[in-house]
Structures are given as C-alpha cells and as structure tokens.
Amino acid sequence: MSEDLESARKYIEKRSENASHADGLPTRFWEPLIMSGIKVDLIEPGRVICSMKIPQRLINAGTSLHGGVTATLVDLVGTAAIRSSGAPQLGVSVEINVSYLDAAYVDEEIEIEARTLRVGKAVGVVSVELRKKKTGKIIAQGRHTMYLAVSSKM
Amino acid sequence: MSEDLESARKYIEKRSENASHADGLPTRFWEPLIMSGIKVDLIEPGRVICSMKIPQRLINAGTSLHGGVTATLVDLVGTAAIRSSGAPQLGVSVEINVSYLDAAYVDEEIEIEARTLRVGKAVGVVSVELRKKKTGKIIAQGRHTMYLAVSSKM
C-alpha cells in the first residue's frame, strides 16, 4: 500500500483507538458531552447567547476546539433561537454549514450567539457566530436551516 | 418570561443535565467517542469508505443519529480521503456543509463514502455521503473544504 493510502488509514484508525471509555457510556451521550458546562447568557425573541470555557475533552488532535463540536453548537444553540421565535417544538435539520475562521484553545472562554433570520410555518433559518469572549474575534460563523412543519409530511 | 423564551431556555438546559459522566473524561475524547466501532472498508487514492453500526450514545433526543455526529463524520472521513490523494499531513478546515436527507436509527449499519473533488497545493475539497448499508438510501451529503498549505500563513 502506498504511503498516502497508509496515511489515510492511520488517520482513521488512530481515532478509533483508546476508545475503551466510549463503550459503557449512556444513551444520548453526545449532547451532554458538549453542553455540560454551557451557560445561557441571554434569551430574547429570535436571539440566544451562550458561553462556555473550552474543556480538554472537546479539542482536536491539536489543542483547539474540534470542528465537529463547532458544528454541533451551530445545531443546538441555533435550534434554541428558532424556538425563542415561537417555532413549534418539533423540527428537523435540513442543512448546516460552518465557516471556520480562527482557532479557540483549551480553557478559552467563548460566546455562541444565534440570531434567527427567518421563522415561518415550515422553514426556519438561523445564523450562529462563535467568538472569543475576551477579544470578540470571530472563531466560526454558520447557518442552520430547519423544517418545522414536521407533523405534515416532509 | 414568555412561553417561547422558556422553551428555548429549557432546550439548552435539558442538554447540559445528567452530564456527570462528562467531567472525568480524558482529553481529546470527541473523536474516539464517534470513531470507536468504525471500520475502514476501502481506501484508494481519493476515495475512502467506512462503515459503522449506530450506537446508542450517538443518537439525538429522538432515536436517530445526531446531526452533529454526521457533520463530524464529514470532517473526519473527508480528511482521510484528502490524505489518500497525497495531501500534506497538516491541514485546517475552512468550510463544512451538510444536507440532512433521512434519519438513521440505533443499530442501523451505515456507510460513509468520501470522494475528493480537488486536492491542490493549498486547497482540498471532498464530497462525503452517508448511506444506509442495506438499502443504499442516502442519509446525508456534505462537503469539507480544507486549507492545506498550513506551513505558509493562512
């Protein structure tokens, strides 16, 4: 096998090692793993701001916040903002996108602000920005599009 | 506080409860949490296929694969495919997007296929598709754009 293919294989396999902690974990563990430690700083109609200090368990192979965590925060804090605008309790994700702009490191305080762009009967869209609390520097910006009329057929 | 704002607040707070398991977890736990149990089915230049059986710990408040997990799989399996095309070992995410097309439930076998669209000196782009193994039905499609010339200034 060529060097490139070997490097690709190792990239995956290294990430599934040392996972002995994973197997005994409770059901639906994904969300508490991220959201433990998050604080709600502001809720008003169409706008939610949360903050957190980046814990070691959520960093990537380097020393900064994992991109998958960022995407999940766009999902979850975005959903909360759509609810704050009066959307129905149910809803499913249609699209999530994230631009990664800067790294945020272990123990940095970050702020996650979600602002709804549209909340209709069927479609809700929210813009979410992650920033460093100290400097206001933007770490990531994303959007989350939801289908809200889940009682009807999607 | 109005009912909508209360619903938004509860949405966040419910997700940070029962997180006692989270605090003692090892550093960089995010990736093994997902990748434990993943298998590499195929690696060729520019193409990687992995598969996994959806574990209970990775589902959302319902009973299906969490959207944040899907986004992280687009990130990780996509990165492996970019490496298989001969990209340098380092690289940072510039953009990740995901369209959510269907739900995948606990214990379902899924397949994640990443195919590079472009791997240049500076920018790599990969398309990633998640499918149900039994039926081939598409669960999600996303793209991951990376900046690869990290030794130069980004």
Next chain:
Amino acid sequence: MSEDLESARKYIEKRSENASHADGLPTRFWEPLIMSGIKVDLIEPGRVICSMKIPQRLINAGTSLHGGVTATLVDLVGTAAIRSSGAPQLGVSVEINVSYLDAAYVDEEIEIEARTLRVGKAVGVVSVELRKKKTGKIIAQGRHTMYLAVSSKM
C-alpha cells in the same frame, strides 16, 4: 480615502460601467442570457444532464466562466432534476451552495449533471456537478435545496 477602500470602490464601479446594453433589455432576461445555447443531453427520473459551450458573454473579469453563472446553473438544472422526480411544478429555493474547483474557459464544452438526493412532499435536495466534457474534470459541485409545498404556508 485609503488605497484599499479606493480599490474596493473601483471594483464595484468598474462593473457597472459600459452597461448601456443592459437598460433596454427585456423583462426576465437573466435566464435566457445563460440558457441560450444549452442542450438537454439526458433526462431520467431524478437525473438531468445538460451541456453548453461557454460563450464570451458569460465570462468573468478574467477569461473563465463567471461564478454567478455556475450558481445559476446549479439552481436551474437542479430544479429540472427535482421536477423529473415528480415534484410539484412550484417550489422556492431555500439554500444554494457551490464549491469552485477549477476554471472553465471560453469555448470549452461543459456538462452539467444534476442528481436528486431527496424529493419529498415538502423538501427537495439535488446535487449538481459541472465538468469539462473533454476530460471529465470537475469544475464545480453544488447543492440546491427547495421547499416544494408552496401552496401551504412556508
């Protein structure tokens, strides 16, 4: 005004000069401007392939296909594919995204392939790829998400 601000202003203003041809043009001229010269090569349920030779009028300030044209092709050929899957005649765009992968030059033959990922009652999603006809090299890949139940409130 600093040099950077002057450069930004000129970038916009240069693009609105020499537009004397624009003012007398007929209503709804945008689509024929692009679609004139396009050929339908294949239509089957959920899949449409078109081709065109890149005309001079659609290039950017350099000599290659304008990114806005690419985005419009993702829109239009994608919509056709969603219709070929049996979606209702009406529908509105919810999200369009495009990754630009390679340049395509004046007089090059390109191929636009749209493949539906999901067509439900309310939401349709289609993946669209632009390729060089001669070599198959990918120029761009995008997705178009539509809301289809327009008779209901969106």
Next chain:
Amino acid sequence: MSEDLESARKYIEKRSENASHADGLPTRFWEPLIMSGIKVDLIEPGRVICSMKIPQRLINAGTSLHGGVTATLVDLVGTAAIRSSGAPQLGVSVEINVSYLDAAYVDEEIEIEARTLRVGKAVGVVSVELRKKKTGKIIAQGRHTMYLAVSSKM
C-alpha cells in the same frame, strides 16, 4: 416520456427560448447586466453597503429577484469588502452559499451589506446580507470564501 420527465425538459427548454437578444451581446456581459444601476452607499475597512432598485430584467419566472442574481451579488459585493480589508487584488472563489429567506419584487429598493469575517494571507471569508431598504427585512444571507494567495499555487 412520462409527464414528470416532460415537465423537466420543458423547464430547461422554455428558459433557452426567446434568447435572440443574447447572441449579439458583448463579452463579459454578465457583470454589467447585474451591476448597472447599483450604488455604493458606504465603504469602510471590512464593510461595504450597496443598494439597487430591482429591474425587470433580473427577475425570475415569477416577479421576484432571481436567486442566481442574489448569488452573484454575494460574490461581487463580498469580493469588494474583502478588498476593502486590504486583500491582494487577485483572488478566486472557493465557496459561495446562500440562504433564501424572502422574495424581493420588481422596483423594490434593496440594500446589500458585506462584512468580512476573516482576511488572512491566503483565505478570506465574508458574510453578505440582502435586505429590503424600507423595512430592513432580510431577503437572503450568504457567505463567500476566497483563496487570496493566487500567485502561489492553489
């Protein structure tokens, strides 16, 4: 041919009819077609605001601004904002995405605001919002990611 396939074919073919005006048009006609009539309202480092009255020639098969025009405005006004932040004169699009939130009709005044999120040596990202001038209602929000170090290999 089934009804759905026929509908898809007609969707494309109708758009390439009545295109007699298109063939004699000058080279690089795409940008002036949109930008004719646009005004620059504000330029400061990292921020550009333009406005325009929607002309008949830029509407879709209905009576509102064409989604492809919106995507092109995200491209062009976004590029101007990246330049206003001191980016080099050259640059190529890596990714454009747009969420469509509301319709804007013929003769409505709209405002396009671009705000840079990051302008580095190699990668620039800008957020662009289209709004109705009268009410401030958001029509669309998008992002444009550019690769700026074009003199180096991409």
